[in-house]
Amino acid sequence: MNRVAGIHRIALQVGNLDQVSRFYRDLWGMELVRADAQEHQFRSHGVAEPDLVFHAGPKAGLEYLALAVRSAADLDAILARVEKAGHKGLIAERSDREATLRDPDGNLVKLVVAPKAGLVREVAEPAQGPRKIGHIVLWTPQREVMEKFYALLGLGVSDRTARGMSFMRCNTDHHSVAFVDSKGKTGLQHIAFDVGTLDGVMHQKARLEAGGVPCVWGLGRHGPGNNLFTYYLDPAKTCIEFYGELEQIPDGEIPPEPRYWGPEHKGDQWGLAGPPPAAFTGEAH
Numbered sequence: 001m002n003r004v005a006g007i008h009r010i011a012l013q014v015g016n017l018d019q020v021s022r023f024y025r026d027l028w029g030m031e032l033v034r035a036d037a038q039e040h041q042f043r044s045h046g047v048a049e050p051d052l053v054f055h056a057g058p059k060a061g062l063e064y065l066a067l068a069v070r071s072a073a074d075l076d077a078i079l080a081r082v083e084k085a086g087h088k089g090l091i092a093e094r095s096d097r098e099a100t101l102r103d104p105d106g107n108l109v110k111l112v113v114a115p116k117a118g119l120v121r122e123v124a125e126p127a128q129g130p131r132k133i134g135h136i137v138l139w140t141p142q143r144e145v146m147e148k149f150y151a152l153l154g155l156g157v158s159d160r161t162a163r164g165m166s167f168m169r170c171n172t173d174h175h176s177v178a179f180v181d182s183k184g185k186t187g188l189q190h191i192a193f194d195v196g197t198l199d200g201v202m203h204q205k206a207r208l209e210a211g212g213v214p215c216v217w218g219l220g221r222h223g224p225g226n227n228l229f230t231y232y233l234d235p236a237k238t239c240i241e242f243y244g245e246l247e248q249i250p251d252g253e254i255p256p257e258p259r260y261w262g263p264e265h266k267g268d269q270w271g272l273a274g275p276p277p278a279a280f281t282g283e284a285h
């Protein structure tokens with residue numbers, strides 16, 4: 001099946017562009033590849049193109065999620081599937097290389113032809129900063145509806161949890177997009193950056209803490225995805241994760257039988273990290 005290949009780029013709007021940009025350059029460890037008064041573009045160390053973009057603006061939060069597709073033919077096939085399912089009106093813009101849609105929650109989703117999607121270079125550990133953006137998690141009051149829409153883009157459900165999450169994948173990563181139940185809130189819950197192994201996760205943690213950025217949840221090991229996790233807040237209070245050792249699922253196994261994690265699973269397999277803090281669960285907002 002033609003499907004998206006992974007996260008191509010995430011764009012966020014922020015009130016204080018310079019402050020946020022300094023954080024991602026000097027502390028989070030990404031490469032600032034382009035900057036003007038309105039837009040700063042960052043690149044993780046293992047990918048070909050900028051994968052995180054900030055725009056100055058009053059509406060803080062997710063501006064768009066861009067998902068990579070490998071070819072124009074894949075783009076055509078995915079859009080045909082979306083239209084056939086009755087979502088024709090959602091396709092706001094269209095060119096040969098890119099299409100813009102709105103998902104059922106109203107999030108802007110771009111599909112971008114990017115043949116070099118994913119990791120294109122080895123990053124020696126310990127790296128200063130991420131190899132790539134691995135996944136995004138979105139709040140949603142209609143998780144089933146969102147699952148169905150993203151399935152049209154070619155994502156398959158890996159796992160669901162009693163705590164109200166669905167994890168979806170489109171490449172060998174256990175999840176690239178996930179959803180978490182809300183009472184009405186939509187948009188970004190967190191962005192997760194791949195730093196390889198346990199060593200990578202711990203080096204980043206030490207580096208950030210030395211820079212005055214505390215880890216707000218972790219170190220732990222999640223159930224779904226089995227990844228090592230550490231969470232932080234950027235200056236805009238956006239929740240961001242450095243993770244390692246995410247479960248890899250061979251491409252041919254899409255779609256497998258989704259697993260279900262019952263209420264006994266609290267988020268950390270070890271029982272070391274404790275429950276997620278308010279900054280993560282959204283109770284602070």
Ligand SMILES: [Fe+2]
Pocket residue numbers: 135137190191192241
């Ligand atoms: Fe995550």
